[in-house]
Amino acid sequence: MADPENTIIMETTKGRVVIELRPDLAPGHVERIKTLSRQGFYDNVPFHRVIEGFMAQTGDPTGTGTGGSDLPDLKAEFNAEPHVRGVCSMARTNFPHSANSQFFIVFDDARFLDKQYTVWGKVTEGMENVDKIKRGEPVRDPDRIVSMKVAADAA
Numbered sequence: 001m002a003d004p005e006n007t008i009i010m011e012t013t014k015g016r017v018v019i020e021l022r023p024d025l026a027p028g029h030v031e032r033i034k035t036l037s038r039q040g041f042y043d044n045v046p047f048h049r050v051i052e053g054f055m056a057q058t059g060d061p062t063g064t065g066t067g068g069s070d071l072p073d074l075k076a077e078f079n080a081e082p083h084v085r086g087v088c089s090m091a092r093t094n095f096p097h098s099a100n101s102q103f104f105i106v107f108d109d110a111r112f113l114d115k116q117y118t119v120w121g122k123v124t125e126g127m128e129n130v131d132k133i134k135r136g137e138p139v140r141d142p143d144r145i146v147s148m149k150v151a152a153d154a155a
Contacts, residue, residue: 006030007151008037008121012047013143015129017105018151019088019121026077029090029099029120034150036101041069042148050135050142054110057091058145059102065138068100077118083110086123086130105130 006021023030036042041061048065049057060067076096083089083106091102099118106113107130123130133143 004152005150007124008033008148009151009154010042010126010148011146012129012133013146014132016126017123017129018125020124021121022081022119025079025081026090026118026120028074029077029118032071032074032101033103033120035071036069037148037150038153040147041101042145044144044146046139046142046144047133048139048142049104049137050133050139051137052135053108055104055106056130056133057102057104059091063138063142065102068102071100073097074099074118077120078115079119080115081119083113083117083119085109086127087119088121088123089113090118090120092117107131 008019010017021030045058045061046063047056047058048063085108087106088103090099091104092099
């Protein structure tokens with residue numbers, strides 16, 4: 001594990017997923033993910049929108065795709081990091097500065113999202129578990145994040 005302070009351990013109903021955070025790309029978004037993880041915000045949150053060959057989206061406690069945290073929305077930190085398999089990126093509305101707590105993990109190349117969504121991390125372990133997440137839009141009886149922790153705190 002490179003840097004425990006910049007590593008997320010996400011236990012899902014399909015197994016463990018380890019995400020390497022990229023504060024070099026999106027310092028504000030990485031800080032938000034860590035803050036919400038430390039608050040237990042993501043625990044038991046469903047993967048509410050999962051599209052075959054595209055991505056698995058989570059981070060909305062209501063499971064509707066319209067919810068978020070009580071924290072203010074983030075200023076966009078769009079970067080040139082490509083949206084390829086395993087990349088973690090922030091969901092948002094049509095307004096660029098509207099990312100809050102929802103994020104998605106890309107199954108396959110989705111380069112059309114490049115420089116329009118903020119990439120903040122990448123799955124380094126457990127992508128096969130992400131692949132098993134139940135599909136749907138919305139998902140019936142969805143898979144969930146059981147717990148999401150910063151590795152530095154999990155020891």
